Amino acid sequence: MPTTLIGLDGVPYGLITSYAEKGYLPNIASLIARGEIVQMESTIPDVSSTAWSSVITGANPGEHGVFGFFDIDRQTGRLCFPQFSDIHVSPFWEGKKAAAINIPQTYPARIENGLMVSGFVSPTVEKAVSPAGWLEKVRELDYRIDVDSSLAQESMEKFLDDLYAVLDSRMRLFRETRDAEKWDIYYFVFTGTDRINHFLFDAWDDESSEYHKPFVDYYRKVDECVGEILSTLKPEEKIYIHSDHGFCPLEKEFYVNRWLVEKGYLEFATDSPALITDMSPSSKAFSLDPGRIYINAKDRFPNGSVGTGDREKIKAEITEKIMRLESDSVCPVARVADGCEVFWGPVSSRGPDLVFLGRRGIDIKSLVAVDGLFGKRIFRGMHTQDDAFLIAGQKENLPSPFHVSRIASLVV
Amino acid sequence: MEYLDYLENKSIYVIRESYARFKNMALLWSMGKDSTTLLHLCMKAFMGKIPFPVIHIDTGFKFPEMYEFRDRTARRLGLDLIVAENRLAKYRGMGPNKAGASKLECCNALKTESLQQIVAKLKIQSLLVGIRRDEHGIRAKERYFSARDESFKWNYTDQTAEPWDYYRSLERDGTHFRVHPILHMTEADIWRYISREKLEVIDLYFAKGGKRYRSIGCAPCCEPVESSASTIYEIILEIESSKTAERAGRAQDKEDAYTMQKLRSLGYM
Incomplete structure (x- = not known):
């Protein structure tokens, strides 16, 4: 059965249920009403590179080998950065026609049958697109892999503008790829949610904060984008939306x-x-x-x-x-x-x-x-190992709490 | 668990799984380091006596050392060795230097067709083959249990994923399965395992006069590589350092610097 998965990096269960109830996220709320939502635990450690590697392989870090964004090389003693090619277990879409777009820790891109556009951290666009035939198209769309988080140091307004610019470019890629093939698996990840959480999470339910409205507005915009994806679902298609770890305010x-x-x-x-x-x-x-x-x-x-x-x-x-x-x-x-x-x-x-x-x-x-x-530096939010979420757009009676490494089992 | 034990267990599991599921199984042995490792794993899987035939596809162009090693090892281990060859093609003079024939045509006639003939003759349902995922891009797409159709074609877009050691091994009429028990091993893993198990491998792998063979097959089509590695330990070092060198160039340094800057902007490092 064809399946669409939408990733919302770093979005906690607590926020999504609260915002859905308040009516900020109408598209996500109606999907929850149709299906179900469960709380989900992340990997230890609760960092995106490790968590996403477990999501896409169904494996423990001891099996896939990604314990963080960087390691110390055992031969040279130098810092090194694990890459997608270092992951020891195949992703669950192997053997299917799959699009895997903006999944963290998938650089350099490599997919046998479908399309992959790597997510954070991708130092070059050239190696972030597989097969290479898609590279020109991705460039034409002026696609941006990630927001420039260093802008937040300079001005929060510039950072927010950039978040929207990246989101727009991401949706251009969505429109181009969604019906480009008959996908068995279409996996599309939004990472701007994690970025805004890092800098402004203390404002998420603090209405007195000057950043409360910008924070909620960004989530509304993401919900709109999710709505656009949901509107393209075929009747027989399964749909899941999930995050990779939770978030809480940083003291x-x-x-x-x-x-x-x-x-x-x-x-x-x-x-x-x-x-x-x-x-x-x-x-x-x-x-x-x-x-x-x-x-x-x-x-x-x-x-x-x-x-x-x-x-x-x-x-x-x-x-x-x-x-x-x-x-x-x-x-x-x-x-x-x-x-x-x-x-x-x-x-x-x-x-x-x-x-x-x-x-x-x-x-x-x-x-x-x-x-x-x-x-304390500029950061106002931090990851949590608990409180990630998983929404199934169809009734499945998922156990709660779910675990990120079990998402693969829902699809395969 | 030791890493090599894990690799060994996984391979033996696949070998036994295949033996339990298929009536006619055989092992393809080229005398190279990979299939010799596989041969050893089969010995271990069945407590020292391999209960199925071991096939060598003989093109007639192998290194003399390989024939000597084959016959000596087969005698020592009590193998049911079957030497398969395409006699008709050989009679017609097929070879790497035959006028008007490409290397591919030579391989097709002397290897693929020989294999087709012996698979049909012995009604083989599953064939153990010592390929590794890291050998070549196309092999990364392989499965442990890999179906071949009537014309020996492999349709890599029509395969199921194999998560959690869950293998599709249902047979279809007229087809056979290639089974790849050492798919998960890398070149360095193979050498480490050979070293630990003290396996004998052909001398051509070790450097003489500044050159050694990294893989061996038909003598006219094999080129030695520059190397001074004359022991297994030196070979492992050579493989691992060449990997580091590939990744340690300028481009990689630039990418690492970018990655570090991105991670720092989010508060890491």
């Missing part, structure tokens, strides 16, 4: 690498470190976003210092110490997930030893150029 950021320095696990080779790769080889542990803790083991990293025997000991020490940390009489970390328990599969040993999940409102960041343990 402050917790700089976990700084904490590792204070506790003596991490040292830098320079006085003003810019990146985690500036750490000195004697370091025992370090963190990569979001909240991934790696023991700097000798058998894992070229500059490793910890012997196999000490790895578990250090893991236990770090877990115990972080749970004792308090800020405003609460621990910033709500849960410490043990990599051995949450990752399974052939490449699970490449995953982090521990994952810190932040308390609601406290975003765990791996930034190294910081002075204190806590801080």
